[in-house]
Amino acid sequence: MSKALILNLQNITKVYTGLDAPILNKINIRLYQGENIAITGVSGSGKSTLLHLMAGLDIPSEGSVEINDQKLDTLNQSQLAAMRNKLIGFVYQAHHLLPDFTALENILMPLIIKGGNYKKAHNRALKMLKTLGLSKRAEHYPHQLSGGERQRVAVGRALIIEPQLILADEPTGNLDHKNAKLVFDMFLELANEFKSSIVLVTHDLELARKMKKIYHLAEGTINNK
Numbered sequence: 001m002s003k004a005l006i007l008n009l010q011n012i013t014k015v016y017t018g019l020d021a022p023i024l025n026k027i028n029i030r031l032y033q034g035e036n037i038a039i040t041g042v043s044g045s046g047k048s049t050l051l052h053l054m055a056g057l058d059i060p061s062e063g064s065v066e067i068n069d070q071k072l073d074t075l076n077q078s079q080l081a082a083m084r085n086k087l088i089g090f091v092y093q094a095h096h097l098l099p100d101f102t103a104l105e106n107i108l109m110p111l112i113i114k115g116g117n118y119k120k121a122h123n124r125a126l127k128m129l130k131t132l133g134l135s136k137r138a139e140h141y142p143h144q145l146s147g148g149e150r151q152r153v154a155v156g157r158a159l160i161i162e163p164q165l166i167l168a169d170e171p172t173g174n175l176d177h178k179n180a181k182l183v184f185d186m187f188l189e190l191a192n193e194f195k196s197s198i199v200l201v202t203h204d205l206e207l208a209r210k211m212k213k214i215y216h217l218a219e220g221t222i223n224n225k
C-alpha cells in the first residue's frame with residue numbers, strides 16, 4: 001500500500017508588500033507519512049514563512065496547502081486551530097515555554113487543550129519527562145532549567161500529542177553542539193516512535209543530513225539536493 005500524503009504544497013507563492021520579488025515563488029513540496037525533509041537556506045530566504053504557510057498560520061498569495069487531502073483555505077480559524085492541536089507539533093529555536101507553569105504542566109498542556117482523560121494525560125506527560133531524562137525536573141519552572149533542559153521540555157510539549165506532522169524551525173539553534181546533539185537525538189527518536197513526519201528548518205548540515213531529503217531555498221525557489 002502506498003504511504004499517505006500528509007502535506008501537499010502546490011505552486012505556493014508568497015509576496016510581502018515592500019519586497020521586490022516574491023519571497024516564495026511557485027514552491028511544490030510533497031511529504032508522505034513518516035518521511036522527513038530538511039529545508040536549508042540563508043537567513044531571510046523565507047524558511048520560516050514556508051513553515052508558517054504549511055501550518056495555516058499564514059496565507060499564501062497563490063497556490064494551495066493541503067494537509068491530509070484537506071485544503072487549508074477551506075477551513076476557518078477555529079477549524080485551523082483544531083487541526084493544529086490535533087495533528088501538528090511545533091518546535092522553535094526559542095523554547096516558548098509558559099514561564100508560570102512547571103516542566104510537567106508545560107508538557108501536559110497540549111493534551112489538556114485536546115481534551116480527554118486527565119489522569120491518562122498526566123501519566124503520559126510523566127512518561128515523556130522520563131524519556132527526556134527530566135523526571136527530577138517535573139516540578140521545576142522554565143527559569144530553573146538549563147537551556148538544554150528547556151529545549152527538551154519544548155520537544156516533549158511538541159511531541160506529547162504524537163503529531164502526524166512536526167514543524168521544527170532551528171530546534172537546536174540556541175544550544176551548544178553537545179546539547180544540540182543530545183536534544184536532536186531525543187527529538188528524532190520520539191518522532192520515529194510516533195511515526196511523525198518532520199519538516200526541519202536548519203542551518204546545520206549535519207542535522208539536515210539526518211533527514212531523507214534536503215531542500216535548499218534560495219531566491220524564492222527550492223531545489224532538492
Ligand SMILES: Nc1ncnc2c1ncn2[C@@H]1O[C@H](COP(=O)(O)OP(=O)(O)O)[C@@H](O)[C@H]1O
Pocket residue numbers: 016017023041042043044045046047048049050
Ligand atoms: N510579515 C512580514 N511582512 C513583510 N515581510 C516579511 C514578513 N515576514 C517575513 N518577512 C520578510 O520575508 C523574508 C523572509 O523571512 P523569513 O521567512 O523569516 O526567512 P528565514 O526564516 O529564512 O530567515 C525576510 O526578508 C523578512 O524580512
Ligand SMILES: [Mg+2]
Pocket residue numbers: 047048049169
Ligand atoms: Mg526563520
